[in-house]
Amino acid sequence: MDNNYYETSILEESLVNKKELLKENIENYKNKLLSSYWTEINLIGYKIELFGKQKVEYPKELKTKIIEIGNKISGNIEGNKRNxxxxxxxxxxxxxxxxxxxxxxxxxxxxxxxxxxxxxxxxxxxxxxxxxxxxxxxxxxxxxxxxxxxx
Known part of the structure; x- marks a missing residue:
């Protein structure tokens, strides 16, 4: 009977550890995703600056893309906020x-x-x-x- 209790407690600890590891992996993924969003926004911003220096009208798709990425970022941030x-x-x-x-x-x-x-x-x-x-x-x-x- 003691063996069963010991095995069960090990299994429970293992499940808790797996849940914590999964939470950490999700947080790491979200952080990498946010980082890639900011990288993309910076690249688009650089393109817009170059178009501005060359006195060329930049495509409206760039502004739309930045807004779309900004919405994704704010969605992630809202999800991460604590109360x-x-x-x-x-x-x-x-x-x-x-x-x-x-x-x-x-x-x-x-x-x-x-x-x-x-x-x-x-x-x-x-x-x-x-x-x-x-x-x-x-x-x-x-x-x-x-x-x-x-x-």
Missing amino acids: CFNCGVKNVSQWEKYLKEHYLCHVCCNYKRRYAKFRSEEMWFKTNKNNASKFLSFSATQAKILRLLHS
Whole structure:
């Protein structure tokens, strides 16, 4: 009977490890995909700059392609965003794992550790003021391309 328990626990650990490995592989794939999107956008931006220097009208397909890639990127980013399980804030620099696949922002986690309860709604505004940070940073070329799109 003890052998069965031992074998079962090994199988359970193996399944957990496989799930974690799969999650890591998915994250790596998403990161590589985002990187290739940005590379493609930079190449298209370079083409647009060359057309501009040569005083040639660039094809509208390039702008359409950039918009299409931008939508894919923003879709991936939206999927990766986390919400604080307590206050619901999304743009924070530090996250703490709370439950399986649930997170707390750093402020809520510290409060929970200190007082053994969640922060009340009256205190939620502090998270937004203290931890408002940009989710993405753009290079100068990428910012220029994005400005072109919105003009």
